[in-house]
Amino acid sequence: MGIGDYRPTTGPGARGLLASPPEIAIMAGERVSMTTSWKLVGTYxxxxxxxxxxxxxxxxxxxxxxxxxxxRWHIDSGHHGETSLDGLNVVHMVHVPGLMVDGGWRLARYIDSRGSEAQTGALSNIFSGRAGGPPALSVDLIDEVLGERLTPIDYRSEGQSMSLAMARIATMEMTDIEGKEEGPVTIVNSPMGVISRAAKIVSRSSVLRYRDFDMTWEISDRNGYHTSFDYAGP
Structure with missing residues (x-):
């Protein structure tokens, strides 16, 4: 947990650096038209x-x-113009020095390497905020984009448990917390959170490990949430 010294990962776990330093990420996003309509529906x-x-x-x-x-965003159904984005994943790893709304974010972005060049370009454009819509609302809070990688993202969900692995980069496992009545604990109508009116299901992580760029985390027995999302732009 926290910030450590580590060089960017290379090799099969991260098959290429799409964008580093941050200004290159912006240029990569410009390959996709800012006027193109897009929509994503899935789980967060x-x-x-x-x-x-x-x-x-x-x-x-x-x-x-x-x-x-x-x-992490898993896209159940989505498109950018005529490009389908169904079944793909995007992950942000973020360090914030205090309140998230006060900014100072340091962010690394990972895009599902199963996507084609058109698909990964569209996802880069959307999740960098350059395509407008909900992701654009956090752009002013980000001080530094450490980079953007194409990498395999293995996401699994079974019952009340879910896991995510990015080879040689990150591992996460969490399980929903059971409520007093049947079903998991949920939070509704919170003043802050993911842009969604859906209830947030509260979970507990058994492991969250991350090592890439200059960040190293080792976290367990801490907070997790998941819910649905429905984004559109520009």
């Missing part, structure tokens, strides 16, 4: 270093003063 999760529940959604500071969080 995050796992972080905060105690359960994460205080951010109640506009409170992170448990440990700073926030380290994995954010």
């Amino acid at each position: 999760f995050e796992a972080c270093n905060c105690s359960i529940p994460c205080p951010f959604i109640f506009k409170s500071p992170p448990t440990d003063g700073a926030c380290t969080v994995m954010i």
